[in-house]
Amino acid sequence: MKIHVLKNKNIISGGNLMKYDVGKYNEKSWVITEDKFDKSYLGKCESIMSLGNGYMGIRSATEELYMGEIRNTFIAGTFNKIIENKIDKFEVTELPNVADVVQMEIEINGEVLDLTKGIVKNYSRQLNIKTGELTRVATWISTKGDEVELVFRRFVSLDNLHVIGQKIEIIPKNKNIEISLKSGINGQVTNSGAQHFLEGDKRLYEKKYMQMVQTTTQSQIDFVINTVHSFTINSKVYEPKNLILIERRKIFYQYNLEVKKEEKFVIEKISNIYTSRDIDNEGINIEELKVLSYEALKNENEKGYNLLLDNSKKMWQEKVWNNYDIEIDSEDDYDQLAIRFAHYHLTIMTPAHDNRMNIGAKGLSGEGYKGHTFWDTEIFILPFFTYTDPKVARSLLEYRYKTLPGAHKKAKENGYEGAMFPWESAWFDDGEVTPLWGAADIVTGKSTKIWSGIIEQHITSDVAFACWQYYQVTKDEDFMDQYGYELLMETANFWQSRLEWNEIKEQYYITGVMGPDEYKEHIDNNAFTNYTAHWTIKNAINYYKLLKNEKIEVFDRLNKKLNLDKVYKKWEEKVDKIYLPQPREDLVIPQDDTYLEKEIIDLTKYRNQENVGTLGKDYNVDGINNIQVSKQADIMALFYLLEDLFEKDVKIANWNYYEPKTLHDSSLSLSTHCVLANDLNNNEMAYSLFKKATFIDLGPNMKTSDGGIHAASLGGIWQCVVNGFGGIRMLNGKLRIEPHLPQTWKRLKFPINWHGDRLIIEVTKNKIIIKNETKNNPSIEFESFGVKLTINEEISFSYNN
């Protein structure tokens, strides 16, 4: 195993088994390479090299099977819950693992291809982020001495969201070989043993096209999976002998042929997946779906792998790289790759095609978090789309609007008013889907209650904040009229009903919650929660007044629907009486009512941990609750969202107090700290935190991504670059640009959307150039380092980094 040490040596702690092809930023920083196959670390490449397009996601398990692999294919939004009887306490709605079309069993002269056996030379597996193509090459010498050159190619189309292409080349090097290939559709896969599908029809068309139907057990979504194989030898079409193999939940072909020494045998396998949940196939019946998908496959098969891939590549260029690309001219070209890696995954994880769907905490790259949507979207991922691809941001916010009935239901069930958003959200009308019970405590045998769904209530503020942020950045009035204002009013309405009057203090408290820091359960007056609740109501008051004065039609409609006039009185009555924790004498703001009174212990051991969560091996939940230790950004997240409410010296004092007590045991912590470090001018710290944030998936720890990539962290990488080093901020509706380039960066260039215009911002050590590419606004105002400026077509000015 080659150990590839990145240039910034002090950051890498373990042996990094991944290699990044980092040439000049604009040329070669596109490729992630695994240069030795190691069965112990299958999960890493399966996740970080996973393929997808927002409609589907496929973990990049190899064609041939290995023990310990996890083979997952997910279609966004196709949630199912196992509910056969009353004892389903460990089952929650989740994305079902769809039949696998990628796998193949290849035998060379009777020996099953297995790269852990025989001799492997010239191995590399590469994900090309630019094209979305995964390739794997190797020369394999079997234990019998048969030598073959192998090339595996694979992509999931960004052009046609249903299509999966595979192309395999086999060249015998030292003798003629017999090849046996078993390949088709395997529906025996499960979600770690849970099976969400009933078996459906298996069918063969024209002795060539294979089709399998699966239907989810509870949500009754039909899936149709089709696949077809084509073969050439030395570019000539070839028809090997074949045998159809049918098993339970499985339809395979076995192909047998001989390939002569130095001949090139090529297999193309084109597959597609359609479901009855597809937005363009709504109301279609299963028989129609079968025909439609089969005919689509025939069509795709005629195009063949290369043309299908070209079409997909074009879409990557148009939709992603022309649109999102950020240029980082760093001493360490890895930085360029890291932001592209984030863009790649932000693209493939996001169901931008369907506003009934949102982003899962692991995207579509693993079973972790079951495809559920958390505040990760609003606070960590949405800013990227809001600033870079507002249409997608809008779709993701429309999803929240569509989930309002569930949020109303949750509020009602808990004795509140308005919209109380689910902590975990799945299909748009599911409501709260956070599991209520975790596995039994293995020692006491009692089930552990999962509190997040009940007490992690700040999600409702997060939705309001993201909605407002979207509006301020885009000025999308249509969205606000249709959905946005209602979201702002309904979230504020929840909060006013949630407040608890404290007779002694004569203030409104919010008790018994969990803030962003999940190491503190059932705490009172979490600063993040109280401040953002307060903000939500204040903001609603502003828009109440604005609507009444300026948008009377919208006002009337909402007033009728939500009884705004009445609710408004409650807001006015209560908002200024909400208890907002204030800085102590030493300027430290209590994270909650009791945090600062808890025991302080030496956390060195846990701060230096190789893997997250080591604290849990020494302390149980109660134990952790009683220590001044934080899992993740909490006050820091508050400073990030509502930065103008707090003075810099307060921020510094709180950083100095809380950061050393924070273990960053959540992937939602490092990027927030990175941006804050930038704000506090700690540039070296910010860069170090940026690297660490990118290492959550790309770093040397080969186990961190086994359950899937970290969606919020990837959104966070964009925030580090654009909000952090790029210094972009929307404050009270105003644009502020205050870059702080890391020492090692010569230049940073990135696009943002502002009020419907696309601005290209280029930052060098002491110069900033901003171009308005689209010029919809004759002029755009912004502030930079205290100076008010205006962009017409272009502005360039120097600054002191």
Add this chain to the structure above:
Amino acid sequence: MKIHVLKNKNIISGGNLMKYDVGKYNEKSWVITEDKFDKSYLGKCESIMSLGNGYMGIRSATEELYMGEIRNTFIAGTFNKIIENKIDKFEVTELPNVADVVQMEIEINGEVLDLTKGIVKNYSRQLNIKTGELTRVATWISTKGDEVELVFRRFVSLDNLHVIGQKIEIIPKNKNIEISLKSGINGQVTNSGAQHFLEGDKRLYEKKYMQMVQTTTQSQIDFVINTVHSFTINSKVYEPKNLILIERRKIFYQYNLEVKKEEKFVIEKISNIYTSRDIDNEGINIEELKVLSYEALKNENEKGYNLLLDNSKKMWQEKVWNNYDIEIDSEDDYDQLAIRFAHYHLTIMTPAHDNRMNIGAKGLSGEGYKGHTFWDTEIFILPFFTYTDPKVARSLLEYRYKTLPGAHKKAKENGYEGAMFPWESAWFDDGEVTPLWGAADIVTGKSTKIWSGIIEQHITSDVAFACWQYYQVTKDEDFMDQYGYELLMETANFWQSRLEWNEIKEQYYITGVMGPDEYKEHIDNNAFTNYTAHWTIKNAINYYKLLKNEKIEVFDRLNKKLNLDKVYKKWEEKVDKIYLPQPREDLVIPQDDTYLEKEIIDLTKYRNQENVGTLGKDYNVDGINNIQVSKQADIMALFYLLEDLFEKDVKIANWNYYEPKTLHDSSLSLSTHCVLANDLNNNEMAYSLFKKATFIDLGPNMKTSDGGIHAASLGGIWQCVVNGFGGIRMLNGKLRIEPHLPQTWKRLKFPINWHGDRLIIEVTKNKIIIKNETKNNPSIEFESFGVKLTINEEISFSYNN
């Protein structure tokens, strides 16, 4: 791979990869050996070396995992059906695959134990049939050069039906080694992708005992699985470092330790499984079951592997070998092994402990036939128990009595009266469980209808026949009074209602059925069906009269319940008008109305096939229907059951006509033919057919047993030996003994039960010795070669073989 050719060379066609340890019959013919590990043939040993006790069955998959293996643990009678919604057409009730306790992941100096890698020396895997212990030994040199001696031992207790014992020894041979062991309970297993369990609690007691609860989704049977590990190094108790690993549906420990060169590290893993379906735990709640099973495990663990195994061995000796053992003094000691192999599997497949359960067509050794019971029990397996262990035979017949409500329901639904037994039977009150729809025809896309459940109606005669046979052999009046007479009346009642009056012929026909020969669907007047239906009614008439005269209490009860007097009139009215196909001029009896008119083709290719079912590759169902070809014994089965109805010349004529048209594509064919060949004095043919019958599981074809052993075939092996070569027959209630020893056999000794006495029959080339071991009857009459004889305590006489 060593090719072990048996002595009788003309029978073996392929390379036999199994080796049988065949010494002198009474000493060494107990062991089946695999002497090279070949990943291509995992299924063979998993099935034929499977362990069990009738309560549970475990396929003998290796501790370490290999791709392509099938890991199954079944508990008899715990059927479940996936019925979440209306589209369950491919799901039928089946035995769920229980969490796996047998698997272990062993790492030697960081390298996962994998016998397909590195160097393997001194390998052998052996099932000792006498003790029920499976052992596997190997010296493994890892790819890094670390050499270890390995011994794996395993048994499923016949003494305590819930207990599984494992013992693993590891001795480093060339250096000190680090061992990492991951072991516990894995509930992520499925039935080929179908998951029958909801996830239940996982718990740890005393930081040592692991417990997992699973509950079936529809039948809501609770399973509690417990396991515990103990360790020694050089016989001293050792506690390795450990870490508990909890995943979805999985609870494992990881143990880490160093073992010095030449030290012996021993792992003992004792597990147990209890379910809420256990007959001795009925009505118990899950919490009680958890405590009960945990405490049982503590107790078992104190005993340890060796003592637990000793207790189980004792039970094998007492219950099985002292009771069933047959001695065959053959030139080929394999024959001795083959009958012991049958006894072994007949023991582990039979849920003798619970009369709500019956035997599955694959026992408990594989997913094939889903644990369902067919006529295989009554016609192929029950004779063994009836003659050798009548209590078990009675329990299996009581099961049929318990299924009467389902049989009534089936009759009613089909417009008939009485008891129409299910073709496939599962839990006693399930009724018919034959799937109605098979997988869609892969070409037309239309689901293929499975007709057996509707038209394979001879099962009802088979039950009646077996019941009568049991009574005649055992004279168990209590059984008849409680259950047997009712079964005889109810089956006859079905048949009288089933008959169809043919106006032209003025006879009763039975049309549109499938006989034993499943290559002929929807045929009229299948000889086997018509004759056995006729017999069933005739027999009921006899017992109607007998009860009325001799057992008036029983008669009155049944008359009241079944309206016998009225039904009897119908029997009398119809029975003699049933059409019974008669021999033609050439003495051939038509198998059905059209068989003899169908096309005759050259079947040589299919008769010489290596694997069964090759005809289906050239012909579809309709095609096969139109050829004079049989899957299995049909007329021959009729001759076997009702042998005194047919003259020898008729039998010979039919043998000569049908046998050459029979492909023996069912495992239910060879043993019947073997017994018939004996009856027809074709001794060489009989011996050849016996060998072939034993080869269905033990033979050189390494793929035949992948889906599980062939239960009926194993019962058939006993029939070949005792009914065939031993010449034992019950005819009209009389015992007949007419042995025909194969050329190569010097002596055959076997026990039979007759009218409650245990007779030991010893046959040599020209002498027969019969001892009455129990002497409950002062004298027992029998016939031998036309001579009527009487046994008092012992009789010995010469005969002409």
